[in-house]
Structures are given as C-alpha cells and as structure tokens.
Amino acid sequence: MTQIAEVIVDVPTMQTNTPYSYEIPSALVDQLQPGMRVVVPFGNGSRKVQGFVWQVKPDAKPDPDVILKAIDTVMDPAPIVNAELMQLSDWLAHTTYAFTITCLQTMLPNALKAKYQKWARPTEQLANDIRQQLFGNQPELLWDDSLPTDTVKQLLALNRQHLITVRYEVRNQSKVKKVMMIKPAMNVAELTAARSSLRKTAVKQATLLDYLIAHRDTISQPDLEHQLKLSSSSLKTGEVNGWLTRKAVEVYRDPFQTAVVKTKPLKLNPDQDKAVSAICSATDHEQSETFLLEGVTGSGKTEVYLQAMANALSQGKQALMLVPEISLTPQIVGRVRGRFGKQVAVLHSGLSSGERFDEWRRIQRGEAQVVVGARSAVFAPLTHLGVIIVDEEHEGSYKQEDNPRYHARDVALWRGRYHHCPVVLGSATPSLESRARAEKNVYTRLLLPNRVNHQALPQVTIVDMTEELRHHKESNFSSGLLQALQTRLARGEQSLLMLNRRGYSSFVMCRDCGFVLQCPNCDISLTLHMDTKTMKCHYCGHEEPIPHVCPNCHGRHIRYYGTGTQKVEQELTELLPTARVIRMDVDTTRRKGAHERLLKRFGDHQADILLGTQMIAKGLDFPDVTLVGVLNADTALGLPDFRASERTFQLLTQVSGRAGRASKPGQVFIQTYNPDHYAIQLAKTQNYEQFFGREMQLRHRGNYPPYYFAVKLTASDVEERKAAEAMVKIVRQLKTVLSPQAIILGPTPGAIARVNKRYYYQLVIKYKRESQLDSALFKILGQAQKQSRGGLQIAIDRNPMSFM
DNA sequence: AGCACGCCGACT
DNA sequence: GTCGGCGTGCTC
Numbered sequence: 001m002t003q004i005a006e007v008i009v010d011v012p013t014m015q016t017n018t019p020y021s022y023e024i025p026s027a028l029v030d031q032l033q034p035g036m037r038v039v040v041p042f043g044n045g046s047r048k049v050q051g052f053v054w055q056v057k058p059d060a061k062p063d064p065d066v067i068l069k070a071i072d073t074v075m076d077p078a079p080i081v082n083a084e085l086m087q088l089s090d091w092l093a094h095t096t097y098a099f100t101i102t103c104l105q106t107m108l109p110n111a112l113k114a115k116y117q118k119w120a121r122p123t124e125q126l127a128n129d130i131r132q133q134l135f136g137n138q139p140e141l142l143w144d145d146s147l148p149t150d151t152v153k154q155l156l157a158l159n160r161q162h163l164i165t166v167r168y169e170v171r172n173q174s175k176v177k178k179v180m181m182i183k184p185a186m187n188v189a190e191l192t193a194a195r196s197s198l199r200k201t202a203v204k205q206a207t208l209l210d211y212l213i214a215h216r217d218t219i220s221q222p223d224l225e226h227q228l229k230l231s232s233s234s235l236k237t238g239e240v241n242g243w244l245t246r247k248a249v250e251v252y253r254d255p256f257q258t259a260v261v262k263t264k265p266l267k268l269n270p271d272q273d274k275a276v277s278a279i280c281s282a283t284d285h286e287q288s289e290t291f292l293l294e295g296v297t298g299s300g301k302t303e304v305y306l307q308a309m310a311n312a313l314s315q316g317k318q319a320l321m322l323v324p325e326i327s328l329t330p331q332i333v334g335r336v337r338g339r340f341g342k343q344v345a346v347l348h349s350g351l352s353s354g355e356r357f358d359e360w361r362r363i364q365r366g367e368a369q370v371v372v373g374a375r376s377a378v379f380a381p382l383t384h385l386g387v388i389i390v391d392e393e394h395e396g397s398y399k400q401e402d403n404p405r406y407h408a409r410d411v412a413l414w415r416g417r418y419h420h421c422p423v424v425l426g427s428a429t430p431s432l433e434s435r436a437r438a439e440k441n442v443y444t445r446l447l448l449p450n451r452v453n454h455q456a457l458p459q460v461t462i463v464d465m466t467e468e469l470r471h472h473k474e475s476n477f478s479s480g481l482l483q484a485l486q487t488r489l490a491r492g493e494q495s496l497l498m499l500n501r502r503g504y505s506s507f508v509m510c511r512d513c514g515f516v517l518q519c520p521n522c523d524i525s526l527t528l529h530m531d532t533k534t535m536k537c538h539y540c541g542h543e544e545p546i547p548h549v550c551p552n553c554h555g556r557h558i559r560y561y562g563t564g565t566q567k568v569e570q571e572l573t574e575l576l577p578t579a580r581v582i583r584m585d586v587d588t589t590r591r592k593g594a595h596e597r598l599l600k601r602f603g604d605h606q607a608d609i610l611l612g613t614q615m616i617a618k619g620l621d622f623p624d625v626t627l628v629g630v631l632n633a634d635t636a637l638g639l640p641d642f643r644a645s646e647r648t649f650q651l652l653t654q655v656s657g658r659a660g661r662a663s664k665p666g667q668v669f670i671q672t673y674n675p676d677h678y679a680i681q682l683a684k685t686q687n688y689e690q691f692f693g694r695e696m697q698l699r700h701r702g703n704y705p706p707y708y709f710a711v712k713l714t715a716s717d718v719e720e721r722k723a724a725e726a727m728v729k730i731v732r733q734l735k736t737v738l739s740p741q742a743i744i745l746g747p748t749p750g751a752i753a754r755v756n757k758r759y760y761y762q763l764v765i766k767y768k769r770e771s772q773l774d775s776a777l778f779k780i781l782g783q784a785q786k787q788s789r790g791g792l793q794i795a796i797d798r799n800p801m802s803f804m
Numbered sequence: 805a806g807c808a809c810g811c812c813g814a815c816t
Numbered sequence: 817g818t819c820g821g822c823g824t825g826c827t828c
Binding site for chain 1: 819824827
C-alpha cells in the first residue's frame with residue numbers, strides 16, 4: 001500500500017492551482033508532513049519543481065487510471081509552514097482570488113523561495129567535437145537565457161536526439177550564516193612550550209599564542225582577527241599546529257546595530273487604564289474580541305499597546321504588533337525593544353533578505369515572543385498569540401497592491417479568531433469601515449480623548465491660497481507661514497514642512513506651443529529631477545536628458561512647472577538663507593538607512609526645517625518641533641476617488657499632531673485652495689466624530705463602502721483594443737449573474753491609461769450580497785488565463801483602497 | 805511557467 | 817521533401 005502526498009506545486013497558473021498527488025517513497029514515509037517543502041517532478045519533461053506538502057494520506061487507495069510520480073526530495077527536516085498558516089493560505093487564496101502557491105510564498109521570507117537552474121550534460125554518444133565546442137572541459141553547462149539563441153537551438157536539437165541529458169536543479173537560496181568559533185586546544189603549559197620554540201620572526205604566531213595562554217574562552221574568528229590584527233592564515237596555522245580548534249557555529253545576522261535603553265511601564269491615566277484592562281481581560285479569557293482604540297496623537301496609544309503586550313507575555317503568550325512601513329522608525333522599534341529587549345523580532349523592508357530570514361527563524365523557533373513589523377509581518381509564525389496590535393489601522397499601506405491583494409488588518413482579524421485572542425486596531429482617525437463596525441458593536445470602542453500631560457492641541461490656521469495669490473507673487477509660502485518660520489528660526493525651534501505627494505511633480509512645458517514632455521511608455525508626463533539632471537517617469541523608470549529645445553516646435557522657451565520638493569527647497573533657501581533645511585523624499589531616502597540618518601540629523605538639531613512628503617507625517621516625535629506647515633493640503637481632494645476626503649482628513653490630522661508635543665505650544669498652517677472643504681475645516685478642529693458622521697452620509701448617498709462592498713477588475717494589454725474588448729465581455733458575463741441591486745461602474749480607461757506600454761481598463765462592482773459573484777470571478781480568471789499568452793492580464797482586487 | 809505535440813512556409 | 821516557426825494543451 002502506497003502512501004500519497006498532496007502537493008501544491010510552484011507553478012502559479014489557474015490550471016495548476018490545485019494539489020497534485022505524489023507517491024511517497026518508502027524512505028520518506030513517516031517523515032513527510034504537511035507544510036514541508038519538497039522537490040517533485042512535474043510536467044512532460046519531469047522538470048523539477050518546488051512544492052509544499054498540503055496533505056499526507058496514509059491509507060490512500062491509488063487510482064489505477066493515474067500513474068503517480070514519486071516525490072524527489074524533501075527540502076526541510078520539519079514543516080516550515082505550520083497548520084495555522086496552511087489554513088490561512090487557503091483562506092487567503094479564496095478571498096483574494098490568488099493562487100495558493102503565491103499565498104504560501106508571500107507568507108514566508110523571500111530567502112525560502114526556490115531558485116531554478118537547468119543543466120545540460122553530454123552523453124557518451126555525443127560526438128567529441130560538439131562536446132568540446134559546447135562543454136569545453138566542463139562536465140555540465142548551465143542552460144539559462146544568458147545562452148545565445150543559436151546555442152539554445154543546438155541544445156534543443158541534441159536533446160531531441162538524446163545526445164544530451166537535462167538535469168533540473170531546485171536550489172534553496174536560504175543561507176544560514178555561520179561563524180568560526182575558536183577555542184584553545186592545549187593547556188597553558190603546552191602553549192607556553194610552543195611559544196618558546198617559535199622563531200623570533202614569527203610575530204603573528206607569538207601574538208596568537210600569548211592570547212591563547214591568557215584567554216581560555218571561546219571567541220569568534222572575526223572578533224579575534226580584529227582584536228589581534230591577525231589574518232585568517234595565522235589562525236589556520238594555529239589549527240594545524242594543534243594549538244586551537246575551529247568550529248562553525250550557526251549565528252543570526254543582527255539587524256539591530258544600536259543598544260536600547262531599558263524602559264519601565266509608565267503610569268496610565270484612567271482612559272488608558274480602562275483600555276489596557278479591557279484588552280488584557282480578552283487575552284486572559286481567550287476571547288477573540290476586536291477593539292478599536294481611538295486616540296488623538298499624543299494620547300498614549302503606544303503605552304496601551306506595550307502594557308497589553310506585556311500582559312500577554314506574562315501569560316506565557318506572544319504578541320504581534322503591526323506598524324505601517326513608513327512609521328516603522330527606530331523610534332518605534334526602540335520603544336518596543338526598550339520594554340521587551342531580546343524577545344523582540346523586527347520584520348521590515350529595510351532588512352536584507354538574510355537578516356529577514358534570520359529574524360523569521362528566531363520567531364519560528366520560539367526564540368522571539370514579540371514581533372514588530374510592517375504589512376507582511378502579519379504572517380509571522382508565532383504559535384501562541386495573546387494579542388495582535390494594528391497601529392494606524394487606517395493606513396492604506398496595509399493593503400498589498402499586487403497578488404495576493406490582501407489587507408493585513410483582515411489577516412490580523414483572521415489570526416485573532418484562530419488564536420482566540422484580541423486584536424487591537426489603533427488610530428487617531430480610524431478608517432470609516434472600522435469605525436462603522438464599532439458603531440454596530442462588532443468592535444469594542446476604546447477611547448483616549450486626552451493627550452497625556454494635558455497638552456493643548458496645536459493652533460491650526462487655514463490659509464486660503466487663492467487669496468494669497470491675489471496679493472502676492474506666485475510662491476509656495478504664504479506670508480503667514482513664512483513669518484511663522486522666521487519666528488521659529490529666531491527662537492531656535494524646529495519646523496516640519498509637508499508637501500503632499502500627489503501632484504507635486506515638476507514637469508517641463510514649452511511656453512510657445514504648450515508641449516509637455518511625456519513618457520514614451522506610459523501616459524504620464526515626465527518628472528524633472530535636478531539632482532541627476534534628467535527627466536524621469538515615476539511609473540516605469542524611463543529616463544532621458546532635460547531638453548533645451550522643444551521637441552515639438554523646436555522653440556527655445558522651455559520652462560519648468562509644478563512644485564517638487566527640490567523646487568520648494570530652493571525657494572526656501574532663497575527666502576530664509578540662514579535656515580538649515582533637510583529634504584526628505586524618494587530621492588534623498590533611496591539608499592538603505594538614509595531615512596534614519598536624515599531623521600537622526602534633524603533630531604540632533606543639525607537642521608531647522610525638515611521638508612518632505614507624506615513620510616514626515618507618520619510616527620515622528622520631535623519635541624522641539626513647534627510649527628508644522630502643509631504646503632498643499634488639497635492635491636488629493638481633486639482626485640476622483642471615494643476615499644479622497646478621508647485621506648486628506650487623516651493626513652492633515654496626523655501631521656498637525658506633530659506640532660508642539662512638549663511644553664511648547666504648537667502651531668499649524670494648512671495652505672489650501674479649498675479652505676471651506678469639510679475635510680479641511682474638520683481637520684482644523686481635529687473633530688473626527690463630526691467628520692465620520694458627515695462622510696458616512698456621503699458614502700451612504702453614493703452607495704460607497706462601508707455601505708457597499710466593492711470589487712475592482714483591471715484588464716491590461718499591449719493592445720488597447722484587446723483590453724477594452726476583454727472588459728466589455730466581462731461586463732456582459734457579470735450582468736448575467738448579478739442581481740439588479742449590484743452597481744457596475746465602467747468599464748473605464750485607467751486613471752493613467754497606459755503604463756509601461758500596457759493599456760489599462762477597469763471596472764468596479766459595488767454590491768451588498770451577490771451569492772454568485774465569487775464563482776463568476778473565478779471563472780473569469782480561468783478564462784483569462786487561456787488568453788494570457790496573447791498578453792492579456794486580468795487582476796481582481798476585492799475591497800480596493802481606491803476606485804481609480 | 806515550461807515543455808511537447810502538431811500543423812504550415814522557406815530551405816538543404 | 818524536411819527543418820523549424822510558434823499556436824494549443826497539459827502537467828499527479
């Protein structure tokens with residue numbers, strides 16, 4: 001009786017999105033478990049493919065019609081995906097219309113993703129001259145797309161004639177870092193003897209022996225080399241002579257370079273105390289309750305998180321804390337590490353693939369009890385969760401923009417249910433979805449209405465820029481804001497200036513004919529980058545030199561338009577020549593660690609003004625910042641998106657909270673062309689409740705989320721006609737299954753109709769209850785797969801963050 | 805995805 | 817006549 005394993009193979013297509021049965025070779029019976037990675041032969045050529053064991057069937061009756069192939073090798077001694085995450089991947093695949101294999105790979109660190117290589121080997125029958133020509137003296141030839149097409153053709157022909165064989169290799173790219181540990185292997189007397197028999201010239205060896213005589217402990221080779229200024233060859237000599245032993249030991253790459261100061265729990269105010277006890281009670285009673293923790297900036301949410309997490313740890317459980325990537329700053333991580341020390345693992349995009357893998361392994365082995373991380377950390381393999389925190393739960397970056405298009409908040413809620421533990425959603429400006437659920441008592445609402453130390457909210461001034469324009473020359477700075485900046489400068493206080501990212505691009509336009517330089521691949525104008533002196537496309541990365549002559553009319557009156565951070569910086573230095581400015585944008589923060597360095601410089605008072613995009617609004621806490629200026633509050637408002645007001649309100653509220661955190665009162669200037677817009681007016685008074693009520697009414701009237709569910713479909717193709725036709729067909733198909741209550745928007749061309757030479761068309765379905773929608777969408781995906789050879793791509797986004 | 809099978813044009 | 821172009825279908 002053969003044992004059968006069901007395997008999810010690493011072939012991400014609709015047709016192969018199902019477990020395949022394999023025979024378990026007798027050597028692996030008893031060893032193979034679900035969640036292990038295996039190498040299996042797949043397809044006609046039996047090429048080797050990585051797979052995940054989905055299920056083991058010990059007493060299967062083999063179907064006589066199907067001849068099963070056998071599992072090749074096992075890649076893991078123990079499952080790397082536990083039962084919970086297997087279940088989660090299945091749920092994810094169904095709710096996001098993604099392949100199970102894609103979900104499994106998303107949950108694991110990238111280092112565990114298989115690398116495939118193909119090798120050609122000559123047979124005995126292969127003529128010697130051809131062998132020499134192709135292989136030289138090598139036994140094998142790496143067969144990949146770096147080979148010239150002629151060689152590929154030749155290999156293909158030889159393979160057909162069975163004159164060569166093809167070997168498929170599945171490579172595990174996860175590398176465990178090892179360090180040599182050095183230990184004296186002789187006693188002091190023997191070492192001293194060796195020392196005295198050395199020649200005078202053997203200085204290095206003498207140093208080494210002196211060290212070994214004085215120190216009997218184990219030390220790592222790099223440390224020793226550094227300390228004694230030795231090279232590895234001296235140590236090898238030492239090993240050969242039997243003075244010492246060297247042993248490779250597994251180590252973790254340490255992503256924390258800095259030590260942290262241990263902190264103690266702070267005293268809670270009554271509101272915080274109430275919140276902490278509610279969460280702790282849920283942890284203690286193993287209830288999967290969801291809390292919405294609402295508190296303005298500075299109200300002490302983080303302390304609530306920390307104490308709720310501490311409680312989970314005291315119960316022998318673990319804690320997971322999600323933070324938006326952009327606010328996963330050393331400040332935040334430091335606070336968590338300050339409380340929990342070595343038990344903390346951190347997962348974020350700044351880590352190298354090796355560091356990430358090591359942090360993940362620490363978690364998997366149960367060596368970390370607290371995990372802090374961005375979106376994908378929600379898959380951290382913690383097995384005894386006692387509490388899950390989602391900080392800034394309204395943040396759009398929790399939603400992944402490619403497959404699987406999951407929302408980390410939804411995954412957190414799923415895991416909370418699985419572990420019977422509370423999930424805390426924290427925000428000063430909750431998403432309407434979450435706030436609405438709290439209204440219906442699906443979530444428990446916890447309020448922190450006061451700032452700790454009873455700091456006053458900053459004084460907010462809204463500046464009408466249309467009015468400004470009438471009185472002054474065109475400038476990014478209103479007179480009020482400029483004056484306020486000067487005051488701070490005189491007082492030695494710091495200021496934050498935020499430039500709304502969308503619409504800030506500076507483009508080049510010809511004054512004679514109005515020509516705007518466009519990207520040849522995308523329907524978007526190119527952005528001017530002064531640092532590299534080039535025009536760049538922000539969507540596909542296309543780059544070209546700045547034109548001096550108009551490509552259209554050959555006129556010489558080419559001018560720069562728009563407002564970029566660089567231009568603002570320039571104007572700022574002209575207006576305030578003494579001010580020291582730090583600019584933070586994609587250009588200055590691209591390099592690893594640059595973000596942190598710039599923030600540190602600002603924190604150390606090496607600059608007076610921090611100028612940047614959205615990234616300066618989140619998670620920063622500089623006590624000497626007493627002025628915040630928003631240069632263009634409403635670029636997002638103009639966008640045809642149902643979340644535009646929500647985003648604007650959240651951003652303004654958040655950035656305003658950055659002013660005046662210590663004893664000094666804060667001041668905020670919001671420059672806008674829509675001074676009467678409710679999102680801006682209500683951000684001025686930080687009145688979330690009123691904003692919520694107002695916005696809910698609008699959503700209700702417009703049949704938008706959270707009153708309706710939404711699914712967004714996008715079709716793209718290099719041929720515009722094909723994308724459009726596919727969409728029309730899809731609409732026709734959907735109309736046959738949808739109820740009359742469902743609302744179809746579109747199809748319309750994408751907001752940027754062409755990106756990277758592909759044309760985009762999209763469609764949004766708003767609905768309340770559509771029993772047949774899911775199956776219809778899966779069917780559409782299946783059909784699209786057949787056409788994908790022609791280049792057509794269909795993407796389905798459930799609960800999209802925007803309709804654009 | 806990747807590989808094999810199968811049917812039509814320009815070559816030894 | 818065949819070699820090889822890439823259209824179609826399948827992978828336990």
